[in-house]
Amino acid sequence: MTDIAYINYSGSSLPVLLQSFELARAAAAVPGCSVTLHLMHERIRQPSWFFTMLDQAVSDRFRVSYRKQGLPPAPAVPAAGSRPLTTLMLFGLIAKSLRFVPREMKLLRSRRPDVVAVRPDFSISFLISCRMLSLPLAIITDGPAEELAAIHKYTARWPVAFDAWRARRAAAITVISETCRRLWLGKKIGPSRLFLCPNGADPAVFKPLPPDRRRGLRTELGFSESAIIIGFAGNQQFWHGLHLLVRAFVALARHDNRLHLLVAGTLEDRPAAGLDSVPEPLAGRVRCTGPLDYARMPEYLDCMDLFVMPYPRFSLFHFSPMKMFEALAMGKIIVASTQGQIAELLAGLPSAFLYDPDDGDGLREAILRALAALAASPGLGETSRAFAKEHHTWQRRGETFVAACRFACNGRAVA
Numbered sequence: 332m333t334d335i336a337y338i339n340y341s342g343s344s345l346p347v348l349l350q351s352f353e354l355a356r357a358a359a360a361v362p363g364c365s366v367t368l369h370l371m372h373e374r375i376r377q378p379s380w381f382f383t384m385l386d387q388a389v390s391d392r393f394r395v396s397y398r399k400q401g402l403p404p405a406p407a408v409p410a411a412g413s414r415p416l417t418t419l420m421l422f423g424l425i426a427k428s429l430r431f432v433p434r435e436m437k438l439l440r441s442r443r444p445d446v447v448a449v450r451p452d453f454s455i456s457f458l459i460s461c462r463m464l465s466l467p468l469a470i471i472t473d474g475p476a477e478e479l480a481a482i483h484k485y486t487a488r489w490p491v492a493f494d495a496w497r498a499r500r501a502a503a504i505t506v507i508s509e510t511c512r513r514l515w516l517g518k519k520i521g522p523s524r525l526f527l528c529p530n531g532a533d534p535a536v537f538k539p540l541p542p543d544r545r546r547g548l549r550t551e552l553g554f555s556e557s558a559i560i561i562g563f564a565g566n567q568q569f570w571h572g573l574h575l576l577v578r579a580f581v582a583l584a585r586h587d588n589r590l591h592l593l594v595a596g597t598l599e600d601r602p603a604a605g606l607d608s609v610p611e612p613l614a615g616r617v618r619c620t621g622p623l624d625y626a627r628m629p630e631y632l633d634c635m636d637l638f639v640m641p642y643p644r645f646s647l648f649h650f651s652p653m654k655m656f657e658a659l660a661m662g663k664i665i666v667a668s669t670q671g672q673i674a675e676l677l678a679g680l681p682s683a684f685l686y687d688p689d690d691g692d693g694l695r696e697a698i699l700r701a702l703a704a705l706a707a708s709p710g711l712g713e714t715s716r717a718f719a720k721e722h723h724t725w726q727r728r729g730e731t732f733v734a735a736c737r738f739a740c741n742g743r744a745v746a
Contacts, residue, residue, distance in 0.1 A: 333446070342373075348370070355393065355732075357726055364392070371435070470497065502740075507529050561698065562632065594618070632658055637663070637664050645671075673685070
């Protein structure tokens with residue numbers, strides 16, 4: 332039995348916590364493996380359903396450790412008004428992470444796992460804990476330091492060096508995309524230590540609903556039986572491009588009374604998304620759900636006829652969008668800008684309609700192509716679900732996660 336301690340330091344980022352939860356739970360289902368997910372932050376600001384989900388998932392081979400004094404979710408910070416992450420702030424975050432060392436030492440000593448897997452963020456504490464206990468280390472990476480520099484507008488030189496310094500002390504590293512993998516190779520990290528582990532979906536949870544339930548929710552949301560629903564879900568920071576989708580929807584909806592827009596999830600900045608500028612009467616054809624329990628997301632995705640990922644152009648598109656895999660598992664027709672992992676995975680998929688994000692009319696025209704395909708082949712979305720079930724389940728990701736951890740067990744401890 333391979334016993335894995337998986338450490339996460341986030342408290343306020345729900346996508347980060349959900350990703351770690353799904354990956355850890357999937358890894359615990361791999362034969363001969365057990366996982367304890369340690370959520371280290373002292374003030375986890377998430378809704379009550381999140382903690383209920385954690386507690387209900389516990390089994391003989393999957394445990395979750397977190398401090399019970401969870402707080403209400405943090406208020407949304409508008410993307411346009413968020414403060415840049417300065418170099419001084421980065422140093423502060425790294426220094427503050429040292430507070431986790433005593434707790435990490437206690438947790439790791441009490442169970443003595445075979446390997447420690449870490450979602451590192453800005454922490455350095457795990458390097459100390461693993462070294463003191465001579466435990467092998469696998470790092471579970473997400474966005475690279477270069478990407479953070481572009482978004483938060485700080486000089487990337489020393490954060491990149493810091494990121495690489497930490498990585499060299501791990502025996503294995505998982506990466507969420509080929510873009511990230513190439514970055515690590517460029518930092519002289521050996522290819523044998525890199526494990527490609529994108530996000531995924533659970534097709535047993537994200538699956539089409541019975542027709543009567545789908546019709547019922549669409550009616551509850553105020554959509555007519557003939558409505559064609561263009562959908563968006565997930566985070567709504569400026570780099571997710573919701574404002575571009577709103578603009579394309581307005582242009583198309585003027586000429587097609589069947590079209591409606593559904594935005595599922597917390598609306599972080601309504602003006603920046605362009606929703607306040609939707610003219611009447613088109614505004615009546617836009618629905619925003621507000622915050623949703625994760626367990627209800629499949630219902631709202633199922634309401635949608637098209638699922639859109641309107642990312643603007645990025646010079647470094649490292650993302651592995653979780654909602655892409657969830658929408659595929661739901662059997663949705665996808666419209667998305669052709670960048671990074673989106674292009675790598677969806678190019679050639681009959682149910683995916685990609686467009687050049689540099690083309691001002693590209694999104695609108697891709698939606699029109701998708702609508703025409705939907706009319707000609709109502710069952711086209713089944714292609715998406717089959718693709719997700721075969722290649723992009725959390726079960727597969729859990730197997731990769733475990734492979735990385737077992738590789739680390741056979742490698743070296745932290746230097």
